[in-house]
Amino acid sequence: MTNRDVLTALEDRVYRRATSDGMIDLFYGLFLVCLGTVWIWQSDFSVFAILLPAGLIPIGIATRSRFVESRLGYVKWAEPRRKLEQRDWTTLLVSGVLLFLVAMTFSFVGNRSDVSTDILEAVAPGIMGWLLAMGAFAVAGALRTRRFLAYGSLLAAAAAMTVLRNSEPGWSILVCGLVVVAAGVVMLVRFARDYPVPAGE
Amino acid sequence: MSFVERLDRCLHEPARLVLVANLSVVDEADFLFLSRQTGLTAGNISFHMSKLEEAGYVDVRKEFVGKKPRTTYRLTDEGRSAFTQHRERLKELLDVGR
Numbered sequence: 001m002t003n004r005d006v007l008t009a010l011e012d013r014v015y016r017r018a019t020s021d022g023m024i025d026l027f028y029g030l031f032l033v034c035l036g037t038v039w040i041w042q043s044d045f046s047v048f049a050i051l052l053p054a055g056l057i058p059i060g061i062a063t064r065s066r067f068v069e070s071r072l073g074y075v076k077w078a079e080p081r082r083k084l085e086q087r088d089w090t091t092l093l094v095s096g097v098l099l100f101l102v103a104m105t106f107s108f109v110g111n112r113s114d115v116s117t118d119i120l121e122a123v124a125p126g127i128m129g130w131l132l133a134m135g136a137f138a139v140a141g142a143l144r145t146r147r148f149l150a151y152g153s154l155l156a157a158a159a160a161m162t163v164l165r166n167s168e169p170g171w172s173i174l175v176c177g178l179v180v181v182a183a184g185v186v187m188l189v190r191f192a193r194d195y196p197v198p199a200g201e
Numbered sequence: 202m203s204f205v206e207r208l209d210r211c212l213h214e215p216a217r218l219v220l221v222a223n224l225s226v227v228d229e230a231d232f233l234f235l236s237r238q239t240g241l242t243a244g245n246i247s248f249h250m251s252k253l254e255e256a257g258y259v260d261v262r263k264e265f266v267g268k269k270p271r272t273t274y275r276l277t278d279e280g281r282s283a284f285t286q287h288r289e290r291l292k293e294l295l296d297v298g299r
Contacts, residue, residue: 007222007225007226010222010223011227014227018234023273024290072233073230073232073233073234073235073236074230074231074232074234074266074273075227075229075234076228076229076230077228078228080226080229161230
């Protein structure tokens with residue numbers, strides 16, 4: 001290992017430790033729970049629920065900086081990491097917009113009577129789950145975390161089950177959301193236990 | 202000059218080396234963050250940071266965030282280059298020993 005590799009590995013380790021608080025998992029899980037619940041209602045506006053992250057992200061950032069920084073301390077990452085973060089979050093944002101457009105397209109095509117939708121109808125219950133799985137994989141790429149690969153795989157598998165059983169997709173999204181929320185809560189409790197708020201400097 | 206004489210004694214102290222290594226991979230970090238990452242106590246960090254500040258390797262900034270005091274540390278250019286040199290010398294020393 002070269003000197004540069006050693007420092008990169010150290011930076012990576014420090015970064016991972018500073019971002020393993022479970023807050024992102026909790027908010028992603030809450031997004032899935034909200035989306036699943038809205039989907040079960042069967043409203044025409046359900047597709048707009050995918051825009052929920054836009055509302056949850058600012059709340060998540062504000063909550064995280066108060067909860068995490070008071071326990072783990074303040075850090076300003078070096079320029080390469082900040083650029084990488086910026087690039088990853090931009091990719092994630094673009095993925096979110098694409099996800100929304102794809103969901104809108106499916107919703108629009110599904111509602112048109114002049115388009116043959118046999119195949120679409122067969123896989124329709126799984127589409128939202130697969131799109132959400134892609135979203136989770138995008139987060140896994142942005143944060144370089146395996147947990148989100150697991151969440152994405154869970155969503156994809158649940159979506160496949162929904163297609164096979166031709167069941168309501170909202171329930172599988174809701175259940176996956178509850179699993180992710182539970183994982184986030186466990187991580188958050190561990191984090192709070194391992195890093196209590198110090199009395200002062 | 203021997204290897205021992207060429208090593209930076211200020212940086213070679215284990216606690217200071219760990220602190221500088223952690224600071225070298227970020228732009229700046231506060232007291233609490235360094236304490237969490239290194240496992241060093243408050244007293245230890247204060248003592249070693251004052252040594253590093255005396256050597257001109259670290260910039261210290263004290264401020265209030267809300268009602269809480271915050272001490273932030275940043276490696277100076279001199280500190281960064283001293284750390285790079287120290288690593289290279291250590292590597293040379295270890296490579297010669299092989």
